[in-house]
Amino acid sequence: MSKKPxxxxxxxxxxxxxxxxxxxxxxxxSPFIDNMAEKSVLYENCYSHAPWTIPSFTSLFSGLDPICxxxxxxxxxxxxxxxxxxxxxxxxxxEIMREAGYLTFAIDNLVEMASHPSWFVRGFRTYIxxxxxxxxxxxxxxxxxxxxxxxxxxxxxxxxxxxxxxxxWDPHLPYNYPKRYDELLKSYRPxxxxxxxxxxxxxxxxxxxxxxxxxxxxxxxxxxxxxYLDNELQRLFDVLETFGVxxxxxxxxxxxxxxxxxxxxxxFDHSLLYDPTIHVPLIIYDPRTKQSSRVKxxxxxxxxxxxxxxxxxxxxxxxxxxxPLQPFGTSPPRDFIVSTQDGGEAMRAILTxxxxxxxxxxxxxxxxxxxxxxxxxxxxxxKNDPFELTDLSEILPDxxxxxxxxxxxxxxxxxRQTDINDPLLDKHLRINFKDYPGDPVLVEFYRSLTT
Numbered sequence: 001m002s003k004k005p006x007x008x009x010x011x012x013x014x015x016x017x018x019x020x021x022x023x024x025x026x027x028x029x030s031p032f033i034d035n036m037a038e039k040s041v042l043y044e045n046c047y048s049h050a051p052w053t054i055p056s057f058t059s060l061f062s063g064l065d066p067i068c069x070x071x072x073x074x075x076x077x078x079x080x081x082x083x084x085x086x087x088x089x090x091x092x093x094x095e096i097m098r099e100a101g102y103l104t105f106a107i108d109n110l111v112e113m114a115s116h117p118s119w120f121v122r123g124f125r126t127y128i129x130x131x132x133x134x135x136x137x138x139x140x141x142x143x144x145x146x147x148x149x150x151x152x153x154x155x156x157x158x159x160x161x162x163x164x165x166x167x168x169w170d171p172h173l174p175y176n177y178p179k180r181y182d183e184l185l186k187s188y189r190p191x192x193x194x195x196x197x198x199x200x201x202x203x204x205x206x207x208x209x210x211x212x213x214x215x216x217x218x219x220x221x222x223x224x225x226x227x228y229l230d231n232e233l234q235r236l237f238d239v240l241e242t243f244g245v246x247x248x249x250x251x252x253x254x255x256x257x258x259x260x261x262x263x264x265x266x267x268f269d270h271s272l273l274y275d276p277t278i279h280v281p282l283i284i285y286d287p288r289t290k291q292s293s294r295v296k297x298x299x300x301x302x303x304x305x306x307x308x309x310x311x312x313x314x315x316x317x318x319x320x321x322x323x324p325l326q327p328f329g330t331s332p333p334r335d336f337i338v339s340t341q342d343g344g345e346a347m348r349a350i351l352t353x354x355x356x357x358x359x360x361x362x363x364x365x366x367x368x369x370x371x372x373x374x375x376x377x378x379x380x381x382x383k384n385d386p387f388e389l390t391d392l393s394e395i396l397p398d399x400x401x402x403x404x405x406x407x408x409x410x411x412x413x414x415x416r417q418t419d420i421n422d423p424l425l426d427k428h429l430r431i432n433f434k435d436y437p438g439d440p441v442l443v444e445f446y447r448s449l450t451t
Contacts, residue, residue: 016258094123
């Protein structure tokens with residue numbers, strides 16, 4: 001590789017980690033991604049900063065935790081919602097790459113959301129928005145449309161290095177895969193396993209008693225959407241290899257958030273802070289080393305910017321909360337990570353390798369009051385209860401107190417560093433986007449779940 005490497009980010013919407021074969025799934029949803037993972041670095045414990053797209057990708061582009069980027073919610077359907085502002089002085093990853101001499105290219109339509117988060121176009125020399133209708137049609141795009149545009153990009157074989165961001169919406173609802181996939185991946189119900197609390201559980205799906213035949217078929221449709229996407233990635237990479245650019249391209253495959261099937265009462269949607277919604281895949285392929293390993297250290301979206309800068313030998317121009325990931329950097333492993341939910345109930349989860357605590361905040365307090373007032377906690381023993389079924393917060397109050405204290409210390413420290421109030425608890429920034437009209441196709445889908 002004589003020039004600096006190209007960088008290709010494959011950002012897959014609504015992809016939970018455990019529905020890929022390389023993360024232990026029992027169905028053949030991802031043969032191409034699995035093959036890529038075998039010659040890449042796979043991060044077993046990558047967790048989204050939030051169960052929503054806008055804050056997740058903001059952290060990816062900025063290298064900042066949502067408490068510092070101030071983007072904690074995802075008002076995708078709220079027109080003229082101008083209370084969310086990303087700092088114009090903070091450089092985004094595309095801006096950093098462009099300043100370093102990279103051609104920058106995106107296939108994405110987040111700017112088309114009703115709240116029009118403009119920072120997603122910053123730094124891109126070319127930004128292709130494939131949305132054919134305004135506002136609520138953003139997740140109706142097909143993977144083949146994204147692949148076609150990338151293949152047709154006129155700078156794909158340029159002499160200068162390039163940075164490309166491809167936002168694939170599959171497997172987000174509605175499940176748009178071609179109908180031939182109904183025959184390729186049949187509806188499947190595995191044999192249940194017994195949980196530590198004695199209940200029957202269908203691995204990667206949810207409690208057996210919660211999954212009807214209708215839900216079994218919908219899970220299969222989600223899986224078919226992944227297989228369709230996987231085949232489109234195979235088609236893309238076949239072209240990249242034919243053009244001779246794959247050998248010069250660092251590839252990053254990731255999800256922005258996951259999707260609950262039925263877990264914790266969330267039906268085919270992404271909300272709350274349980275693993276099905278926030279545990280996402282992250283796979284990094286570096287053609288220069290072809291390093292192959294599985295990393296157990298925690299990773300999050302804000303780590304992507306400093307990791308890419310390390311690989312490209314570029315100095316980030318703005319402070320970040322993320323750090324270069326092992327084995328590409330020398331940062332020490334984290335003891336814990338934090339995920340945040342806004343858009344309704346305000347909550348944060350703190351995860352260690354053994355425990356998860358979810359704190360539900362009392363929103364009657366103001367953002368300036370410290371410490372934050374917590375009205376409810378949940379505590380899960382992840383080693384013995386990986387499905388997060390038994391809340392131990394009242395049984396193990398000492399552990400609950402230790403984790404909530406650690407979380408509060410982390411929160412206050414970040415606010416002091418940035419001299420801002422916590423955006424999750426700032427009444428001027430909060431919004432319940434579920435109070436606004438949704439996509440009528442998805443509204444009809446959720447209505448059908450209860451009939």
